[in-house]
Amino acid sequence: TQLLEQSPQFLSIQEGxxxxxxxxxxxxxxxxxxxxxxxxxxxxxxxxxxxGGEVKKLKRLTFQFGDARKDSSLHITAAQPGDxxxxxxxxxxxxxxxxxxxxxxxxxx
Amino acid sequence: xxxxxQWPATLxxxxxxxxxxxxxxxxxxxxxxxxxxxxxxxxxxxxxxxVGIGQISSEVPQNLxxxxxxDRQFILSSKKLLLSxxxxxxxxxxxxxxxxxxxxxxxxxxxxV
Numbered sequence: 001t002q003l004l005e006q007s008p009q010f011l012s013i014q015e016g017x018x019x020x021x022x023x024x025x026x027x028x029x030x031x032x033x034x035x036x037x038x039x040x041x042x043x044x045x046x047x048x049x050x051x052g053g054e055v056k057k058l059k060r061l062t063f064q065f066g067d068a069r070k071d072s073s074l075h076i077t078a079a080q081p082g083d084x085x086x087x088x089x090x091x092x093x094x095x096x097x098x099x100x101x102x103x104x105x106x107x108x109x
Numbered sequence: 110x111x112x113x114x115q116w117p118a119t120l121x122x123x124x125x126x127x128x129x130x131x132x133x134x135x136x137x138x139x140x141x142x143x144x145x146x147x148x149x150x151x152x153x154x155x156x157x158x159x160v161g162i163g164q165i166s167s168e169v170p171q172n173l174x175x176x177x178x179x180d181r182q183f184i185l186s187s188k189k190l191l192l193s194x195x196x197x198x199x200x201x202x203x204x205x206x207x208x209x210x211x212x213x214x215x216x217x218x219x220x221x222v
Contacts, residue, residue, distance in 0.1 A: 004152075006152075033210050033211070035213075040216070040218065041215055041216065042115075042199050042201075042213030042214050042215050042216050043153075043199075043213050044213075045210050045211075045212065048210050086150060088152060088153070090153075090211070095141045095158070095160060095203065096155065096158060097143070097155070097201075097203070097211045098155065099145070099152040099153040099154075099155075100152050101151060101152045102150065102151050102152045104150050
């Protein structure tokens with residue numbers, strides 16, 4: 001079983017603040033995905049990163065894949081209440097996806 | 110476009126009763142299919158995955174089993190539920206090519222009482 005640790009586990013910030021979520025592993029992944037999940041719903045894919053060192057931007061969200069393809073980060077600029085949710089990273093190994101421990105983000109208006 | 114359907118959305122079952130959760134995918138062929146379980150506010154634990162009809166791989170030995178009777182149908186079952194089987198169950202699919210993403214159904218909230 002591949003283990004991905006996310007930090008922090010919980011994060012509560014004021015609207016307009018910046019934040020970074022980390023996803024770390026000792027395993028190498030062929031790709032890494034970030035998802036956001038609302039309570040009672042399935043995770044929704046935000047982005048996939050494939051190349052070591054790759055950086056992708058999605059509006060106020062910036063995703064980075066580590067050079068060694070073992071870790072990743074998600075940075076949110078000027079957080080908004082709509083960003084509230086559970087953020088999950090997932091590493092792909094062949095045709096299997098292994099999920100991180102999750103980061104619960106609350107953005108207070 | 111591809112869609113994934115999972116039902117029921119919620120289920121309350123007594124201890125010792127059987128379980129059958131169904132998942133179907135539309136708009137694609139030969140998908141990889143997955144069952145995950147999620148504890149409240151936490152990450153997803155991979156239970157089973159399948160790369161084709163009748164091909165099931167189990168990640169965690171437990172009280173559950175999975176079957177894939179048709180290309181786009183994946184079923185999660187139990188003969189006798191335990192209290193510890195309570196949780197949020199998610200079905201997902203991915204393409205059969207290398208390095209594709211997983212897409213999820215809406216999930217089933219199972220409560221064993």
